Amino acid sequence: MPGTKDTQPEHSPEDTGPVGRRKRELPAVPPARPRPAQPAHHPTTEIDLSRGFPPVSHETTEIDLSGGWPQHLKVPPKPPAAAAPSGRVLGVDVGTVRVGLALSDPTGTLASPLETLKRAKDQSDLDRLAALVVEHEVTEVVVGEPRHLSGASGASAEDAAAYSQALADRIAEVPVFLIDERLSTVTAASHLREGGIDSRKQRPVIDQAAAVVILQQYLDSRRARS
Template sequence: MHHPTTEIDLSQGFPPVKHETTEIDLSGGWPQHLKVPPRRAGAAPARGRVLGVDVGTVRVGLALSDPTGTLASPLETLRRAKDGSDLDRLVTLVAEHEVTEVVVGEPRHLSGASGASAVDAGNYAQELADRIADVPVHMVDERLSTVTAASHLREGGIDSRRQRPVIDQAAAVVILQQYLDSRRAPS
């Protein structure tokens, strides 16, 4: 492929730079002459922080990944609020931590069936997605995340009376870490 070049005389300094944009009308679809490179199969997921959310009826546990999307850590626990202030806080955290995607746990029965908790989590995820339209929100199967989290806390020497304040964050860590690990696993 031949790319024409233009010689520029820089003896008098740099020429003025033009900042011009061209508006493209996409109402009739994507123009044929503009090619979009196809997404490579098996391409690495986008880099950036991922927020894990464990939705409960009373509390919402949050976990945040490191910037490389490798390791999940507890972030905080929010109280569910009828006025939506918990969702307001979530939106603030998404912006503050420059979150590139959100993962909400979908509680399912061991059989795989969805119940009232799954519907509630789905509604919560949708409300969040409506508030952060530029950040994708995914639902992921979270069967046994709370059980796994409680087991890890017990192994770490935290007794059941002291688990309540951190169990939601720990469950969010389990949900998020499983998601992060599944993204890296070879297909």
């Protein structure tokens, strides 16, 4: 109206819509994240290296051993030394017709051929073998057990086992061992050929050579274990 002044509603800063209308709800503002703590201060010491690196001191303490080893210092005990095998060992190669023998030196290091026995029905060969054990002061006897290449045992292995048992009955105080000898004869024949000896014409020789192979194999393995 003329002469009148229009009055406009007062604007409030909380209003978000048109003037005079309903106030709009605003989403809540998430709280501010806490500031990380101040990093710890690590004081440092300045080192003057203009004259070179400072010397390093290695201090040692002198121990007086004139009165014996101090009780507070413990020394680990030494492991017990393995007893070295000693005494002669007899090697036996059992065949259906002959028995080859080999003997080691007193230290049990090297095998050498001894003699060849003929198998006898009255077992006189076993008597002779037992006498050799006494004569040479044998401390162990090893008998070759012939096996197939597959490892299976056959008639020859059973014969060797029976022979070793009969020998053990005669020399009860001396241990008798059976060891695998599936390639001893082949190895012995090869060694003889290299030495210019025809093994086919020297059967007693190859029997002793096979006994040497059996015995040396046993000596080497025993020395490796000890």
